[in-house]
Amino acid sequence: MTLNALWVVVEPANGSLTTTSLELLSHARTLAPSVAAVTWGPGDHAAQAGEYGASTLYAIGDLAGALPGAPVAAALAALVAAGAPDAILIPNSYDGRDIAGRLSARLDRPVLTNVTGLLDEGGLVSEHPIFGGTQVVRAHFTGEGPGIVVVRAKSFAAEPSGGAPAAVTAAPVGALGATGTAMITATHIEERQGPKLEEAPVVVSGGRGLGESGEYALVEEAARLLNGAAGASRAIVDAGWVPYSHQVGQTGKTVKPTVYIACGISGATQHMVGMKGSKNIVAINKDPDAPIFQIADLGIVGDVHKVLPALIEALKSRAS
Numbered sequence: 001m002t003l004n005a006l007w008v009v010v011e012p013a014n015g016s017l018t019t020t021s022l023e024l025l026s027h028a029r030t031l032a033p034s035v036a037a038v039t040w041g042p043g044d045h046a047a048q049a050g051e052y053g054a055s056t057l058y059a060i061g062d063l064a065g066a067l068p069g070a071p072v073a074a075a076l077a078a079l080v081a082a083g084a085p086d087a088i089l090i091p092n093s094y095d096g097r098d099i100a101g102r103l104s105a106r107l108d109r110p111v112l113t114n115v116t117g118l119l120d121e122g123g124l125v126s127e128h129p130i131f132g133g134t135q136v137v138r139a140h141f142t143g144e145g146p147g148i149v150v151v152r153a154k155s156f157a158a159e160p161s162g163g164a165p166a167a168v169t170a171a172p173v174g175a176l177g178a179t180g181t182a183m184i185t186a187t188h189i190e191e192r193q194g195p196k197l198e199e200a201p202v203v204v205s206g207g208r209g210l211g212e213s214g215e216y217a218l219v220e221e222a223a224r225l226l227n228g229a230a231g232a233s234r235a236i237v238d239a240g241w242v243p244y245s246h247q248v249g250q251t252g253k254t255v256k257p258t259v260y261i262a263c264g265i266s267g268a269t270q271h272m273v274g275m276k277g278s279k280n281i282v283a284i285n286k287d288p289d290a291p292i293f294q295i296a297d298l299g300i301v302g303d304v305h306k307v308l309p310a311l312i313e314a315l316k317s318r319a320s
């Protein structure tokens, strides 16, 4: 290992750390002997941060309803002034991107974004998919550290190391001035049944081939019967058939389920970049030349309005 220390911004959510945070911690500990986590909010995350590889947890404390971007960037900048790591890894979430941008301005250091791979090759090397994931660009920082790296979800596996709870060190925020005045006034948690799209073992996604919005119910029913989650192509999100939270792809969610079933989806590169890491891909499309078949493990050339109801019937009869 040529890297000495990495810090990982780990985001709290509902009393736990987010899955992407745990993915970053898990990978960081394979790259550097010293891994520290940086977090905020009420709750004690030392045990979970330690379990996934952090030896130190910098705790910024309860932000009292403030948007995390400004205070977390300020606290990180103060920590860096006292001793910088090789790099700071940040999840590619809304708050993560806000923190990264503000930290970049405070430290006058660039940010590498959209990262899906990190290696130690005599220094930190990052990998970035481009052209819809058909090419991978490698990059590294030059100049003084620390590098700021924003990493996409599902780039690494979240694996506990069995480590002891991280040693907690308070990380003060300091004066923020006008930048610290933005407050969270309301939080909306979207209702859902079944597992989260990003974590579901089975994802059934629908596309424009469904024909009309009402037909998405078939996708939802198949997903429910398979204890999975329902996803979508951007075409039907843009058409207003389903909310954006269902979108899989370059500008949506990245999923890596055991089984991904694409129903009436052509397989544009922007869609495939978000699901091609799935273990088994099943595609239902009436066009035998649809690009999705190039990455499908099982291709069904047929009308989704016939194949999906037959699948649903088969699943129902299996359950009864």
Ligand SMILES: Cc1cc2nc3c(=O)[nH]c(=O)nc-3n(C[C@H](O)[C@H](O)[C@H](O)COP(=O)(O)OP(=O)(O)OC[C@H]3O[C@@H](n4cnc5c(N)ncnc54)[C@H](O)[C@@H]3O)c2cc1C
Pocket (backbone or CB within 6 Å): 206, 207, 208, 209, 210, 232, 233, 234, 235, 236, 247, 248, 249, 250, 251, 252, 253, 263, 264, 265, 266, 267, 268, 269, 270, 271, 274, 284, 285, 286, 287, 290, 302, 303, 304, 305
């Ligand atoms: C910057 C950028 C970002 C993007 N980000 C995303 C993203 O994150 N996610 C995403 O999905 N897209 C994204 N897109 C859009 C992407 O390029 C495609 O336009 C989109 O994925 C197409 O969706 P679709 O496959 O549902 O529709 P279409 O491409 O129209 O495909 C519909 C498919 O359904 C098949 N079909 C039609 N009728 C039936 C039937 N009865 N039975 C079976 N099959 C049938 C057709 O043969 C066709 O293959 C992005 C585009 C850009 C430019």
